[in-house]
Amino acid sequence: LNRRLAEFGTTIFAEMSALAVSTGSINLGQGFPDTDGPEEIREAAVRALRDGRGNQYPPGPGIPELRAAVAAHQERRYGLLYDADTEVLVTAGATEAIAASLLALLEPGDEVIALEPYYDSYAACIAMAGARRVPVTLRPHRGEDGAPSFRLDLDELRDAVTDRTRLLLINTPHNPTGTVLTRAELAAIAGLAVERDLLVVTDEVYEHLVFDGAEHVPLATFPGMRERTVAIGSAGKSFSFTGWKVGWVTAAPALLSAVRSAKQFLTYVSSGPFQYAVAEALALPETYFAAFRADMQAKRDVLAAGLAEAGFEVFRPAGTYFVTTDIRPLGERDGFAFCRALPERAGVVAVPNAVFYDHREVGAPFVRFAFCKQVEVLQEAVKRLKTAF
Numbered sequence: 001l002n003r004r005l006a007e008f009g010t011t012i013f014a015e016m017s018a019l020a021v022s023t024g025s026i027n028l029g030q031g032f033p034d035t036d037g038p039e040e041i042r043e044a045a046v047r048a049l050r051d052g053r054g055n056q057y058p059p060g061p062g063i064p065e066l067r068a069a070v071a072a073h074q075e076r077r078y079g080l081l082y083d084a085d086t087e088v089l090v091t092a093g094a095t096e097a098i099a100a101s102l103l104a105l106l107e108p109g110d111e112v113i114a115l116e117p118y119y120d121s122y123a124a125c126i127a128m129a130g131a132r133r134v135p136v137t138l139r140p141h142r143g144e145d146g147a148p149s150f151r152l153d154l155d156e157l158r159d160a161v162t163d164r165t166r167l168l169l170i171n172t173p174h175n176p177t178g179t180v181l182t183r184a185e186l187a188a189i190a191g192l193a194v195e196r197d198l199l200v201v202t203d204e205v206y207e208h209l210v211f212d213g214a215e216h217v218p219l220a221t222f223p224g225m226r227e228r229t230v231a232i233g234s235a236g237k238s239f240s241f242t243g244w245k246v247g248w249v250t251a252a253p254a255l256l257s258a259v260r261s262a263k264q265f266l267t268y269v270s271s272g273p274f275q276y277a278v279a280e281a282l283a284l285p286e287t288y289f290a291a292f293r294a295d296m297q298a299k300r301d302v303l304a305a306g307l308a309e310a311g312f313e314v315f316r317p318a319g320t321y322f323v324t325t326d327i328r329p330l331g332e333r334d335g336f337a338f339c340r341a342l343p344e345r346a347g348v349v350a351v352p353n354a355v356f357y358d359h360r361e362v363g364a365p366f367v368r369f370a371f372c373k374q375v376e377v378l379q380e381a382v383k384r385l386k387t388a389f
């Protein structure tokens with residue numbers, strides 16, 4: 001492994017999913033649903049495959065039907081107008097969208113500000129681009145009702161910007177904390193980006209998973225942002241087909257064209273027949289999205305309540321399908337050791353949030369559980385955890 005990648009071995013998700021299989025544990029580590037997305041969308045993929053649509057290389061930027069569907073989705077939900085030909089790009093999942101964006105837009109030595117804890121591929125892609133990550137840490141915070149959550153300190157964000165800062169890498173709803181940035185916070189981020197002339201890459205893969213009436217507001221909707229924002233979405237997350245690896249980018253033409261240049265040499269294209277199915281998925285009626293959200297919120301409630309009963313401190317997520325906990329009330333302090341021992345102790349797999357931090361000591365007591373699982377599975381996991389602790 002070269003020096004740029006030396007610190008990145010195997011992703012925690014592969015390690016923990018392998019541990020789940022080898023110990024026969026319930027896997028609440030890697031974030032993937034145990035129920036596939038809509039039947040009609042699976043049928044659409046079968047139809048495309050059988051009719052010979054997408055079995056050979058699809059067009060480089062993605063099939064026109066899917067690009068049009070992405071543009072229509074952004075307009076319908078957010079009032080954002082994107083041209084399907086020059087401002088939309090289909091990628092091999094959000095993962096490739098992140099990689100292509102960072103590889104296309106960064107020069108060696110550029111600084112990238114990312115919210116810490118951050119999704120693990122951010123650090124690796126920033127490193128591959130030869131750039132430098134500058135983490136801004138989300139801090140535990142108690143709301144008026146006493147409930148803890150992770151919050152962005154806008155002064156810390158502002159102080160992190162230097163003359164070398166090129167790009168803000170934002171993620172909302174945020175993995176792993178479940179934080180959903182508020183309209184006021186996003187307005188401040190947008191103001192900073194405009195003031196310091198920064199690019200923004202915004203990972204919005206959990207855009208449909210916001211709970212308790214919270215609102216997902218895309219950064220591109222703020223004044224001055226459309227021209228400097230690269231937004232990323234994922235069919236894996238929005239339609240529960242993580243194996244299909246269909247993602248997308250929306251951005252103004254100059255940025256989109258840069259990202260497309262990098263993407264060409266990463267995968268060129270991917271997921272032919274699935275692109276046709278995802279085009280149909282994006283046109284599903286609002287009832288689909290509302291039901292999806294309600295289902296995940298109910299699952300969140302089951303797992304969050306169960307973890308609290310088992311003695312964890314629970315950071316109630318406002319979005320995503322992850323819940324972060326603090327293990328110190330259990331008399332534990334090292335999330336790594338805790339997660340390595342958890343399969344033997346309780347038959348459950350979770351992920352140590354420390355892997356998402358540069359400041360590993362800050363992330364040490366936090367452990368993430370995924371709740372995108374059937375309610376009976378979550379209940380069984382809770383039962384096991386309550387017995388073990």
Ligand code: PMP
Pocket residue numbers: 031092093094095096119171175203205233234235236237242245246247
């Ligand atoms: N960004 C975030 C925040 C994620 O949690 C994930 C993975 N679940 C991705 C990007 C990657 O998405 P995809 O599976 O579409 O590549």
Ligand code: GLN
Pocket residue numbers: 011013014029030031032175
């Ligand atoms: N994004 C998912 C998670 O956070 C996993 C994706 C992966 O395995 N790379 O768990």
